[in-house]
Amino acid sequence: MRLNDDEKAMLDGRDGAAVSKAMDLLVRYGEALGAERLVDTRNVCGTVSASTPFMRDFALQKGGMDAVFSEFNLDSDTVVEVPPVKVYSTHLQLGFDPNEAQRMGIAEEVVQFYRKGEAFTAGRGVQLGNTCTPYQVGNVPTRGEHCAWMESSAVVYCNSVLGGRTNTEGRESTGAAMLTGKIPYWGYHLDENRRGTHLVELDIDLESTFEWGLLGYWMGELVQERVPVVVARGGRFLKAPNLQRLKHFGAAASSSGGVEMYHLVGVTPEAPTVEEAFGGNRPVQRLRFGEAERRATWDKLNSTARDREVDYVMLGCPHYSIEQIWEACQLLQGRKVHENSSLWIFTPRAIKALADQNGYTKIIEDAGGHLMSDTCSAMSRAMPQGTKVAALDSAKHAHYLPAIMGVQAWFGTTADCIDAACTGRWNGRLA
Amino acid sequence: MNTTTATTTIVLHGHKVVGGIAEGEALLTTERISGWGGIDPRTGSVIETRHPLRGVSFAGKVLVFPGAKGSSGWSNQFHMTRLMGTAPAAMLFNEMTTKIALGAVVTRAPALTGFDQDPLQVIRTGDWVRVDAERGIVEVTRRSTDE
Numbered sequence: 237m238r239l240n241d242d243e244k245a246m247l248d249g250r251d252g253a254a255v256s257k258a259m260d261l262l263v264r265y266g267e268a269l270g271a272e273r274l275v276d277t278r279n280v281c282g283t284v285s286a287s288t289p290f291m292r293d294f295a296l297q298k299g300g301m302d303a304v305f306s307e308f309n310l311d312s313d314t315v316v317e318v319p320p321v322k323v324y325s326t327h328l329q330l331g332f333d334p335n336e337a338q339r340m341g342i343a344e345e346v347v348q349f350y351r352k353g354e355a356f357t358a359g360r361g362v363q364l365g366n367t368c369t370p371y372q373v374g375n376v377p378t379r380g381e382h383c384a385w386m387e388s389s390a391v392v393y394c395n396s397v398l399g400g401r402t403n404t405e406g407r408e409s410t411g412a413a414m415l416t417g418k419i420p421y422w423g424y425h426l427d428e429n430r431r432g433t434h435l436v437e438l439d440i441d442l443e444s445t446f447e448w449g450l451l452g453y454w455m456g457e458l459v460q461e462r463v464p465v466v467v468a469r470g471g472r473f474l475k476a477p478n479l480q481r482l483k484h485f486g487a488a489a490s491s492s493g494g495v496e497m498y499h500l501v502g503v504t505p506e507a508p509t510v511e512e513a514f515g516g517n518r519p520v521q522r523l524r525f526g527e528a529e530r531r532a533t534w535d536k537l538n539s540t541a542r543d544r545e546v547d548y549v550m551l552g553c554p555h556y557s558i559e560q561i562w563e564a565c566q567l568l569q570g571r572k573v574h575e576n577s578s579l580w581i582f583t584p585r586a587i588k589a590l591a592d593q594n595g596y597t598k599i600i601e602d603a604g605g606h607l608m609s610d611t612c613s614a615m616s617r618a619m620p621q622g623t624k625v626a627a628l629d630s631a632k633h634a635h636y637l638p639a640i641m642g643v644q645a646w647f648g649t650t651a652d653c654i655d656a657a658c659t660g661r662w663n664g665r666l667a
Numbered sequence: 668m669n670t671t672t673a674t675t676t677i678v679l680h681g682h683k684v685v686g687g688i689a690e691g692e693a694l695l696t697t698e699r700i701s702g703w704g705g706i707d708p709r710t711g712s713v714i715e716t717r718h719p720l721r722g723v724s725f726a727g728k729v730l731v732f733p734g735a736k737g738s739s740g741w742s743n744q745f746h747m748t749r750l751m752g753t754a755p756a757a758m759l760f761n762e763m764t765t766k767i768a769l770g771a772v773v774t775r776a777p778a779l780t781g782f783d784q785d786p787l788q789v790i791r792t793g794d795w796v797r798v799d800a801e802r803g804i805v806e807v808t809r810r811s812t813d814e
């Protein structure tokens with residue numbers, strides 16, 4: 237890999253040991269990819285927190301947060317002192333909500349250690365967004381902006397909806413990018429890799445966020461990590477899908493497969509027409525999504541569920557928008573969460589503050605639910621005690637939660653889920 | 668009745684992703700592997716619902732698979748397998764992505780891709796595999812018992 241003089245100086249230690257280790261990792265990583273060079277970035281989304289017992293023990297044994305950052309963000313064998321970040325960096329979701337630790341079953345010493353880590357992170361200039369959806373709380377890349385983001389649902393949103401340019405980075409590469417403002421110039425940073433590979437034609441119109449999740453989950457499994465071009469029935473989307481729909485759609489497609497970029501013809505910025513979306517590529521496959529595919533996908537997402545008594549309803553994967561919290565409040569109005577069930581809703585910290593102001597937090601709490609931030613049940617492995625059956629309005633969560641927690645999961649609409657929370661029973665079905 | 672045990676050796680050539688030399692028993696899957704939510708680093712086993720390797724550990728094995736999928740926690744989860752002593756001995760895969768490149772780098776197990784023959788076709792679970800990632804060579808030894 238070719239390095240310019242500035243990059244060579246960083247590697248050689250001009251800017252200190254941590255930056256040198258960061259550059260060393262970027263070189264190893266870039267060479268593994270076969271990248272020819274690095275590219276400048278001033279927008280990084282990653283995670284540096286230590287919110288698991290393993291991380292806390294690691295820190296206590298090896299030398300605090302510098303040791304955690306050295307190992308898990310720089311892949312360094314030696315502990316280096318971590319300087320302030322060089323470029324704008326946003327922290328992603330983490331292992332629990334420090335303001336709801338008791339409810340999540342997190343020990344006090346883990347919270348105390350996390351708080352120290354949070355001060356470390358903020359002190360080095362990392363923004364405490366604490367969300368899988370940085371684009372909901374002020375980090376909105378512009379078209380063509382080179383980014384270094386992790387979190388698959390955020391990556392696919394950045395590339396596809398916003399026209400930013402990022403690969404799916406990891407904890408180590410984003411740590412290195414924070415300190416250097418560099419990332420390998422490979423994959424979705426280059427025009428030719430952003431063009432469509434698969435044509436997806438819709439035989440049905442999609443309205444709800446739920447329906448967009450079904451399409452995403454089906455599509456991801458078929459195209460894996462390639463670039464699908466979705467064409468609406470009749471060639472034109474009657475209504476442009478909004479943030480909550482595309483947030484769910486991309487998250488689903490990057491869970492069943494590895495979709496990091498898609499095009500919706502007439503909607504997303506690099507797809508004004510089918511021809512421009514493919515950019516001269518010939519589609520390697522043509523796929524059709526209709527009623528049969530929709531039903532088969534619903535069945536697949538509900539394949540772990542048998543028992544209709546629902547112990548736990550989790551909403552907010554990816555983190556809920558304020559629009560979704562408002563909708564959930566409308567569905568909850570005048571109802572109470574059933575005594576045998578629990579309702580937890582997850583959103584970014586900043587949106588939680590807005591929900592507090594709007595009175596939504598109180599509506600949810602008065603109904604017996606909880607509005608929480610920073611994490612979700614799959615990240616935290618925290619659920620209400622004794623949960624065996626969960627209900628979810630997220631295809632991504634229905635994919636991961638049974639695998640991670642060994643629970644049954646029902647997948648349905650937000651209304652199905654709120655109804656399950658209030659009756660303790662799953663009555664959702666595919667209309 | 669005569670029983671003879673024959674061994675056959677097949678050689679594949681690929682491109683280095685991470686250098687080093689390792690050997691071990693092959694563990695093959697034709698399904699992509701998810702990192703976060705797909706494996707448990709404490710045991711080095713696959714946990715994804717409906718994955719053919721569900722419950723099977725890759726610790727110390729030469730993992731042969733198409734590539735990575737799923738969350739960006741891929742590298743961190745495989746990084747954890749190294750720290751927890753459950754990492755694969757080597758990784759052989761077909762599809763290059765940032766997830767797998769970074770994951771292989773931080774796992775620090777020898778890794779190769781870009782083969783002259785498809786390892787998913789040539790290698791079988793249980794074969795003995797020696798990986799020389801520096802030279803880009805994979806030697807596959809299969810024991811077959813003929814009567």
